Each structure stands twice: as C-alpha cells, then as structure tokens.
Amino acid sequence: xxxxxxxxxxxxxxxxxxxxxxxxxxxxxxxxxxxxxxxxxxxxxxxxxxxxxxxxxxxxxxxxxxxxxxxxxxxxxxxxxxxxxxxxxxxxxxxxxxxxxxxxxxxxxxxxxxxxxxxxxxxxxxxxxxxxxxxxxxxxxxxxxxxxxxxxxxxxxxxxxxxxxxxxxxxxxxxxxxxxxxxxxxxxxxxxxxxxxxxxxxxxxxxxxxxxxxxxxxxxxxxxxxxxxxxxxxxxxxxxxxxxxxxxxxxxxxxxxxxxxxxxxxxxxxxxxxxxxxxxxxxxxxxxxxxxxxxxxxxxxxxxxxxxxxxxxxxxxxxxxxxxxxxxxxxxxxxxxxxxxxxxxxxxxxxxxxxxxxxxxxxxxxxxxxxxxxxxxxxxxxxxxxxxxxxxxxxxxxxxxxxxxxxxxxxxxxxxxxxxxxxxxxxxxxxxxxxxxxxxxxxxxxxxxxxxxxxxxxxxxxxxxxxxxxxxxxxx
Numbered sequence: 001x002x003x004x005x006x007x008x009x010x011x012x013x014x015x016x017x018x019x020x021x022x023x024x025x026x027x028x029x030x031x032x033x034x035x036x037x038x039x040x041x042x043x044x045x046x047x048x049x050x051x052x053x054x055x056x057x058x059x060x061x062x063x064x065x066x067x068x069x070x071x072x073x074x075x076x077x078x079x080x081x082x083x084x085x086x087x088x089x090x091x092x093x094x095x096x097x098x099x100x101x102x103x104x105x106x107x108x109x110x111x112x113x114x115x116x117x118x119x120x121x122x123x124x125x126x127x128x129x130x131x132x133x134x135x136x137x138x139x140x141x142x143x144x145x146x147x148x149x150x151x152x153x154x155x156x157x158x159x160x161x162x163x164x165x166x167x168x169x170x171x172x173x174x175x176x177x178x179x180x181x182x183x184x185x186x187x188x189x190x191x192x193x194x195x196x197x198x199x200x201x202x203x204x205x206x207x208x209x210x211x212x213x214x215x216x217x218x219x220x221x222x223x224x225x226x227x228x229x230x231x232x233x234x235x236x237x238x239x240x241x242x243x244x245x246x247x248x249x250x251x252x253x254x255x256x257x258x259x260x261x262x263x264x265x266x267x268x269x270x271x272x273x274x275x276x277x278x279x280x281x282x283x284x285x286x287x288x289x290x291x292x293x294x295x296x297x298x299x300x301x302x303x304x305x306x307x308x309x310x311x312x313x314x315x316x317x318x319x320x321x322x323x324x325x326x327x328x329x330x331x332x333x334x335x336x337x338x339x340x341x342x343x344x345x346x347x348x349x350x351x352x353x354x355x356x357x358x359x360x361x362x363x364x365x366x367x368x369x370x371x372x373x374x375x376x377x378x379x380x381x382x383x384x385x386x387x388x389x390x391x392x393x394x395x396x397x398x399x400x401x402x403x404x405x406x407x408x409x410x411x412x413x414x415x416x417x418x419x420x421x422x423x424x425x426x427x428x429x430x431x432x433x434x435x436x437x438x439x440x441x442x443x444x445x446x447x448x449x450x451x452x453x454x455x456x457x458x459x460x461x462x463x464x465x466x467x468x469x470x471x472x473x474x475x476x
Contacts, residue, residue: 021255023262023269025183028190029252029334030270032327033245035193035277036117039324042242043282044289044300051235052218052227052291055282058235063275065236066243068431070271071421072402074264077250078419079408081259084342085250085335086397091346093404093411102397103343104457105450109393110248110336111370114168114329115377121325122163128319136163143380165379171330172371175337178360179255182334189327194277196320200301201280203310208287218291240438242278244394245328246271247401248335260418333374337366348464392446393453395435402432 021029047055073086082088087106091099126136142158175182220228249266253259256266285294288304305313341363344353357364405421405428421427 019255019257019259020180021183021252021262022257023265025187026249026252026256026262026266027269027273028183028187029331030246030249030266031194031273032186032190033248033331033335034243034270034274035190035197036245036321036325036328039197039242039278039281042238043278043285044294046235046238047282047286048291048294048300050225050227050231050238052216052231053213053286054217054232055235055239055286056279057217057232058239059275059279059282061232061236062239062243063271063278065240065431065434066246067268067271068427068434069398069402070246070267071427072405072431073247073250074267074419075405075417075421075424076401076408077253077263077267078260079415079417081253081256081263082342083251083254083338084346085247085253085339086401087339088342089404090397090400093407094400096348098400099346100343100348100461101454101457102400103339103348104460105393105454106339106397107336107343107370108453109391109397110332110339111374111377113391113394114332114336114374115164115381117325117328117332118164118168118374118378119161119381121167121322121329122161124321124325125163128322143382145380145382160379162379165375167326167329168333168375168378169371171326171333172367172375175330175334176357176360176362176364176367179362182330186327186330189323189330193320193324193327194273196323197277197281200305200313201284203308203313204284204288204304207308208284210287212287212290237438237441239278240434241391243271243274244391245331246274247394247397248331251335251338254338264419333367333370336370336374337363340366340370348461392439392442392450395439395442396450399432399435399439402428402435 043055046058047053051058076089076092077085080088080092084091084103085106087099087103090102122141126141129136139159140162143161144158174185217229217232218227220226220230224230225234246267249270250263252266253263256262285300285304288307289300293303294300301317305311305317340349341354341356343349344351344366353366353369354363355365356362405424408415409424
C-alpha cells in the first residue's frame with residue numbers, strides 16, 4: 001500500500017506551511033462554503049415543488065446523509081492531517097492510481113464550482129448595485145456565448161463576465177497574500193452572512209401563520225417527488241447538494257493548529273450550524289408564504305419579507321447573497337490550491353507547485369496556475385453551461401472516502417485514529433451508498449463529462465511517468 005509522504009512520517013512536513021487556523025476558522029471555512037446563495041433560492045423551490053412544510057424533514061435527511069460522510073472525513077483527517085483531503089485518503093487506502101483519479105477530479109470540481117459561483121455572483125452584484133442606483137454595462141455581465149438581461153429588463157449580447165473574472169483574481173490574490181489574512185476575511189464574511197439570516201428569521205418569526213404548516217406532508221400529486229413522502233425524499237436529494245462544501249475543511253488540515261482534533265470540529269461543526277440555519281430559514285419562509293405561492297416564485301425570500309413590516313430587509317437580499325457567495329468562492333479557491341499542492345508534494349505534478357512563499361507561507365505557484373484558468377471559465381463560460389456540470393466528482397470523492405475508512409480499518413489497524421467514526425462499517429456503507437445513488441441520478445451528461453476529464457487525467461499521468469525516463473518517483 002502506498003501512503004502519502006507525510007502519512008508515512010506524521011511528524012514531518014513535506015512543504016513549509018504555517019499552522020495558524022484554529023477550530024473557529026475551520027468551522028467558518030465549512031460554513032462559508034456550505035451556505036452560499038442557495039439558502040435564499042433553493043429552499044423556496046424545494047418547499048414549493050417537492051416537500052411543502054415537510055422540507056424540514058428533507059433537511060434532516062440530507063444533513064444525516066452528509067453527516068455520514070462527514071464522520072468518515074473526520075476519521076481520515078485525524079489519521080492524515082494533510083491538505084490533500086480525499087486525494088490523500090484515496091492514495092493511502094487504494095494506492096497511486098485511485099489517488100491520482102480522485103485528486104485530478106477534485107481539482108476540476110473545485111475549479112468548475114468556483115467559476116459557477118462567481119458567474120452567479122456577478123448577477124447579484126449587478127442587482128445590488130441597481131438597488132443603489134448604479135448600473136453595470138450589460139456587455140460586461142456575460143461572456144460572448146450568452147446574452148444577459150439587466151435589472152432594467154433589456155437584453156444584450158455579452159463580451160465578458162467582468163465581475164466574475166475580477167472576483168476570482170482578487171480573491172486568489174488575497175489567498176496568495178496569506179492564510180491568516182484570508183481566514184480573517186472569510187470569518188468576517190461568514191459572520192455577515194449568518195447575521196443576515198438571523199435578521200430575516202428574527203424579523204419574520206413573529207408573523208408566521210401556523211395554518212401554512214397544515215398539512216405538514218402535503219398529499220402526493222400522483223407523480224414521484226411531487227409532495228407526499230416521495231417529495232420529502234426528492235427534497236432531501238436536492239438539498240444534499242446544498243450541504244456540499246464541508247469537505248473543504250479537510251484541505252486546511254496542514255494549516256490547522258491542532259489538525260487531529262480541530263478538523264473534525266470544523267467538518268461536523270459546520271454541518272451542524274448549516275443545518276440549524278437552513279431549518280430556521282425554512283420555518284420562516286414556509287410560515288410566511290403559502291406553499292401554493294412558493295411554487296414557481298423566482299424570489300421567494302422577497303415574497304416572505306413583503307409580508308413583514310420590515311421592507312428595508314429586501315434591499316439587503318442581493319447584498320446578502322453577494323456576501324455568501326464571496327465567502328464560498330474564497331473557500332473553494334483555497335481548497336483547489338491545497339489539493340494541487342498536495343499532489344505536487346507527492347510527485348504527481350511538478351514539485352514547484354508545492355513550494356510555498358518564504359514570507360507568506362502560501363502555495364503561490366499553485367494559485368498562479370489555477371487562478372487564470374478559473375477566471376477564464378467564470379468570465380467566458382455561461383452560467384447555464386457551468387451549472388450543468390453537476391457535482392458528480394464531489395460525490396465520487398465522498399464515496400471513496402467512505403470506502404477508504406473500511407479499507408484502512410482492515411489494512412492499517414495500527415495507525416492512530418484520534419477520531420473514530422462511530423459504527424464505522426454501517427456509517428461508511430450508508431455514506432458510500434447515498435453518494436452512489438445520487439451519482440446514478442445525475443444523468444448521462446454528468447457521467448460523460450466525468451469520464452472525459454478522467455481520461456485526460458490518465459493521459460497526463462502516463463506522460464508524466466514516461467517523462468521520468470522510467471524512474472519511479474514518489475508515490476508511483
């Protein structure tokens with residue numbers, strides 16, 4: 001079995017890193033990625049089209065499913081406090097080939113995810129500026145392959161999604177500048193985001209109509225997933241993706257002060273906080289707006305606030321989404337660079353990508369490679385195209401992490417496990433099973449995209465090995 005270099009020598013560090021992240025920083029990283037703009041839109045969609053008031057049960061099921069994977073991540077992170085996350089775990093459990101596949105997949109998934117969020121972010125920025133009387137030129141709101149409709153209703157061909165491109169480059173520059181600085185900014189953004197959600201809940205909870213929660217599980221319409229218990233299950237499947245993001249906490253393990261303890265705190269703590277916030281938000285949304293009106297409502301939160309005597313909150317909606325998505329972009333870019341750095345440190349990629357800045361302690365070269373690529377995707381690829389690239393790769397990483405717990409329990413029982421997943425066999429099997437079911441449900445396009453990307457990755461791996469002149473470099 002092949003282990004990552006630092007897994008074979010836990011006391012050593014393959015690269016020069018600075019351990020500056022405490023448990024609250026790690027929780028903020030998880031919350032920053034989990035709670036983006038989806039809480040303001042997806043909640044209303046699931047309540048109005050799938051689960052009704054029983055969306056609360058959908059949240060519980062989705063959080064439980066993610067929690068199974070989170071427990072597996074926590075165990076492996078305590079064993080291997082490395083920045084490679086699922087890549088490092090797959091390398092340790094299954095060897096270099098599977099490790100490369102998972103790592104290559106994560107680099108792509110994080111890149112597409114950051115570009116998609118940045119593309120959506122620009123639209124909310126335009127809406128927020130419009131609320132204050134400022135107008136962004138329409139041609140600078142979308143790439144050349146899509147038209148854009150401005151806040152005034154006019155449509156025009158785009159040139160480049162300039163805000164999306166700029167935010168990716170700006171946040172990458174912040175990440176280059178330092179881990180402590182980036183973590184402080186993210187902590188502030190997360191605090192603002194949570195503050196807005198709490199403000200909405202606090203303003204709306206006094207005007208909830210109990211009648212809106214009856215029946216709690218609306219009768220099924222005759223089609224699977226449209227209310228009834230099948231709607232609760234469909235809602236849980238959709239909301240599962242709203243919880244994705246906790247895994248990025250494990251990419252900060254090498255920069256955590258006490259990674260063997262605090263990564264588990266970050267993973268499970270961020271899941272718990274996100275679950276509570278999602279459920280409180282859903283209670284207020286459903287309590288203010290009848291289910292019939294939520295169906296097809298493009299702005300459910302605005303409709304909810306309109307039923308309170310606090311109309312000024314409506315002006316903060318776009319700003320709240322901007323703040324939420326900014327922290328998500330920041331954290332995803334952080335995670336992507338750390339996975340790339342770990343792969344380079346293990347010899348899969350040029351060693352220069354693993355080097356850190358002597359003063360800032362950040363992987364500057366990894367950021368300089370990734371930032372332009374993500375920025376170009378955000379600036380020129382339409383959001384609709386990015387959105388179709390579903391998170392099948394993230395689910396693959398989740399499934400491999402769950403199975404990895406079982407494999408390492410059998411093959412390396414001697415390794416210390418400061419955190420142990422409870423009922424490991426059941427937890428890992430259920431966690432992997434949920435991920436596989438969701439992968440199957442994503443459709444052929446997602447699978448074709450995943451297989452195509454992995455073929456490219458395997459070709460690059462073959463070229464890398466042939467370029468070594470037959471010498472076996474770590475770890476392959």
